[in-house]
Amino acid sequence: MKSFRCRVCDGALFFENSVCVTCGTALGFSRLEREIVPVDATGRYVDGEGLIWHVCRNLNLSGCTWLARFEGGQCESCDLTRVRPADTDQVGLANVVEAERAKRHLLVELDRVGLGRSVGGLAFDLLSSEHQPVTTGHADGVITIDLAESDPAHREGLRDRLDEPYRTMLGHFRHEIGHFFQSTLVRDDAVVTRFRETFGDEREDYQAAIDRHYAEGPPADWETAHISTYATMHPFEDFAETWAHMMHILDTVDTAVAYGLLDEQRVHAVSGMRELVIGVWMPLSTAFNVVNRSMGEGDLYPFAIPAPVIDKLEFTASLLPGG
Structure with a gap:
C-alpha cells in the first residue's frame, strides 16, 4: 500500500481515513487517481477532467470511503457485494466493516498489478453465520466470506484449532481471489x-x-x-x-x-x-x-x-x- 498525504495540509493519511486527523478535511478515495482526495461539505469532489464524484452512500454503513460516480450511489467496490446481512442483523452488519475494508484493500492491490479491471463476473457474498453455517469459498466467480471471521476471537480460535500460523480477513480475500484468477487465467x-x-x-x-x-x-x-x-x-x-x-x-x-x-x-x-x-x-x-x-x-x-x-x-x- 502506498503512503498518502492530505492535499490540504500535507498531513499523513492512511488508506481508510475519511477525515484528515490533522486539519479536519473530509476525504474520499479516488480509485482512478489512486489517491485520497478532499471532498466538500456535501461530499463532492471534482476531478481534473471536471467530473463530479460523491462519497459512497455506504460510508456510515460499512465505513466505505471510496468515491461514487453519482450522488446517493455506491462505489465500484460496493457494487461487487452481491449479498450482505439484513439491516436487522446487527451482529452481521458490525462484521461487514472489516470485510469491506479488506475487499477495498484487495481491489487496490489488483489495480496495482494491472488486474483491477479484469474482474468481470466477480461478486462477493458477505454472509453472517449468526443464524446458519457459512463456508468461505469461491464458485463460478462468486466469493463467499463468513463474516464471523471479522471477530478476532472467532478467527483466532479457528486458527488455533486448525493449527494454522496465519489467518486474517485480508488473507481470506487474497486466497479466494486466487481461485477466481486460476479459473479465468x-x-x-x-x-x-x-x-x-x-x-x-x-x-x-x-x-x-x-x-x-x-x-x-x-x-x-x-x-x-x-x-x-x-x-x-x-x-x-x-x-x-x-x-x-x-x-x-x-x-x-x-x-x-x-x-x-x-x-x-x-x-x-x-x-x-x-x-x-x-x-x-x-x-x-x-x-x-x-x-x-x-x-x-x-x-x-x-x-x-x-x-x-x-x-x-x-x-x-x-x-x-x-x-
Whole structure:
C-alpha cells in the first residue's frame, strides 16, 4: 500500500481515513487517481477532467470511503457485494466493516498489478453465520466470506484449532481471489500444462482430496514443496495459497518502499519474482519477524519459502499483465 498525504495540509493519511486527523478535511478515495482526495461539505469532489464524484452512500454503513460516480450511489467496490446481512442483523452488519475494508484493500492491490479491471463476473457474498453455517469459498466467480471471521476471537480460535500460523480477513480475500484468477487465467493449453507441471493435476477429485486431507493431515514432508499445510490438499488450493502469498509479498514490499524501509531504485531493479523473493522479501520478512519478537509478538510472516514454492510464485507472477 502506498503512503498518502492530505492535499490540504500535507498531513499523513492512511488508506481508510475519511477525515484528515490533522486539519479536519473530509476525504474520499479516488480509485482512478489512486489517491485520497478532499471532498466538500456535501461530499463532492471534482476531478481534473471536471467530473463530479460523491462519497459512497455506504460510508456510515460499512465505513466505505471510496468515491461514487453519482450522488446517493455506491462505489465500484460496493457494487461487487452481491449479498450482505439484513439491516436487522446487527451482529452481521458490525462484521461487514472489516470485510469491506479488506475487499477495498484487495481491489487496490489488483489495480496495482494491472488486474483491477479484469474482474468481470466477480461478486462477493458477505454472509453472517449468526443464524446458519457459512463456508468461505469461491464458485463460478462468486466469493463467499463468513463474516464471523471479522471477530478476532472467532478467527483466532479457528486458527488455533486448525493449527494454522496465519489467518486474517485480508488473507481470506487474497486466497479466494486466487481461485477466481486460476479459473479465468489458467485456460490456454500451454498455461494449463505449465500449471500441472508446477502444482499437479487439477483433475484429481476435489472432494476426495478434502476428505483425505482432513482425515490424514498433510504429508510429513509438506514443508519441502508447499507454503502451507492447506496447500497440500489439492492443486487448486496450492495455487490459491501461492497466489495469496504473492499478493502478501508484492503489497508488503510496496508498503516498505512507500515508507522508506526499502530503496525504491533497488526494488525496481529486481528482475522477476525469484529475485524479488530471494533478494528482497526474505531479508525483509526476516527483519520484520525479529522486530515482532522484540515486541514480544509472534512472527509477522511465519512461513518458509523452499525452492519449489519459489517456482510456484514465479508461475503466479507470470499470469500478471506484463509477467
